Amino acid sequence: MPKPNAASPSSTDLTLTRWFPGGWQDHELLDSGDGSRLERFGDLVLIRPEPKAIWDRGMTESEWRRLAAAQFVPTGRTKGHWEPYQSVPDSWEIRYPISSDQNLHFSLEFTRFKHVGVFPEQAANWQWIADRLKPGKRMLNLFAYTGGASLAARSTGADVTHVDAIKQVVTWTRINMELSGMEGIRWCVEDALRFVERELKRGNQYDMLVMDPPSWGLGPKGEKWKLEEKLGQLIRSAAQIVAPGGSVVMNTYSGLSPSSLENFWRAALPDARIEAGELCLHSGTGQVLPTGSLVRVVRP
Numbered sequence: 001m002p003k004p005n006a007a008s009p010s011s012t013d014l015t016l017t018r019w020f021p022g023g024w025q026d027h028e029l030l031d032s033g034d035g036s037r038l039e040r041f042g043d044l045v046l047i048r049p050e051p052k053a054i055w056d057r058g059m060t061e062s063e064w065r066r067l068a069a070a071q072f073v074p075t076g077r078t079k080g081h082w083e084p085y086q087s088v089p090d091s092w093e094i095r096y097p098i099s100s101d102q103n104l105h106f107s108l109e110f111t112r113f114k115h116v117g118v119f120p121e122q123a124a125n126w127q128w129i130a131d132r133l134k135p136g137k138r139m140l141n142l143f144a145y146t147g148g149a150s151l152a153a154r155s156t157g158a159d160v161t162h163v164d165a166i167k168q169v170v171t172w173t174r175i176n177m178e179l180s181g182m183e184g185i186r187w188c189v190e191d192a193l194r195f196v197e198r199e200l201k202r203g204n205q206y207d208m209l210v211m212d213p214p215s216w217g218l219g220p221k222g223e224k225w226k227l228e229e230k231l232g233q234l235i236r237s238a239a240q241i242v243a244p245g246g247s248v249v250m251n252t253y254s255g256l257s258p259s260s261l262e263n264f265w266r267a268a269l270p271d272a273r274i275e276a277g278e279l280c281l282h283s284g285t286g287q288v289l290p291t292g293s294l295v296r297v298v299r300p
């Protein structure tokens with residue numbers, strides 16, 4: 001019997017990891033703090049709200065204003081508008097080198113939700129995904145947004161299925177695919193949970209499953225997605241469509257801790273190798289900005 005206050009055995013299985021993206025030339029977090037982030041997307045430097053950045057900024061506010069081409073000004077809990085400080089284009093393009101001879105291209109624009117069409121920290125996953133795929137392997141990207149992970153997977157020649165609830169977002173990804181000189185991604189405008197449960201019934205399995213569920217969302221037929229109510233159901237079903245030897249990358253920006261994500265996956269796939277931690281960005285002034293919680297799961 002262990003003593004009541006005995007420390008738990010240390011194990012690498014229980015270590016939390018911090019993942020940072022490498023390889024970006026077209027993105028840079030210049031500074032963060034005072035509830036905001038200052039970052040460069042290609043030639044444009046933008047200021048966006050960042051509730052996690054509660055520390056002091058590294059540069060002065062006037063330095064931020066001097067560098068920034070535009071700032072997102074929130075007008076509600078999720079929406080707002082962009083205030084340009086210089087002349088800015090309606091859309092522009094950035095690239096991420098996924099290999100020595102292939103770039104992923106992203107068309108960016110100023111949305112009403114503070115985003116511009118790419119989550120740059122996800123590049124840490126794109127590389128991991130690409131390293132594990134090859135022609136003939138099957139990848140499923142759920143809650144897939146503008147498709148960074150889908151493009152990374154497709155760049156290896158793997159079969160890729162991209163699922164998102166919003167048709168315009170899927171159209172945006174198709175543009176990114178074409179700009180990247182690729183073709184052949186399978187598009188599904190569908191509720192992610194509904195899609196997984198259908199695949200489970202059909203007996204379809206995937207070698208790589210990527211998902212990034214938000215705190216809340218709506219499927220195209222009004223299906224309500226609420227993370228704390230549906231996450232268990234999603235993970236239990238998703239675990240059954242991971243092929244033997246397959247992998248899962250699950251991220252969330254919802255504020256759920258990495259340990260909570262890990263608990264769900266340990267219950268769903270007890271024999272799997274699981275790494276849990278935070279997806280982070282280095283800022284040019286020395287801070288580490290945690291962006292989301294992440295687990296990587298590898299099925300034996």
Ligand SMILES: C[S@@+](CC[C@H](N)C(=O)[O-])C[C@H]1O[C@@H](n2cnc3c(N)ncnc32)[C@H](O)[C@@H]1O
Nearest residue numbers: 119122143145164165191192212217218219225
């Ligand atoms: C945080 S974004 C994912 C970002 C993505 N990991 C990336 O790197 O580009 C969440 C996405 O989930 C989609 N979504 C929300 N509710 C959904 C649902 N019920 N079924 C499918 N997709 C949904 C949204 O349209 C949005 O594109």
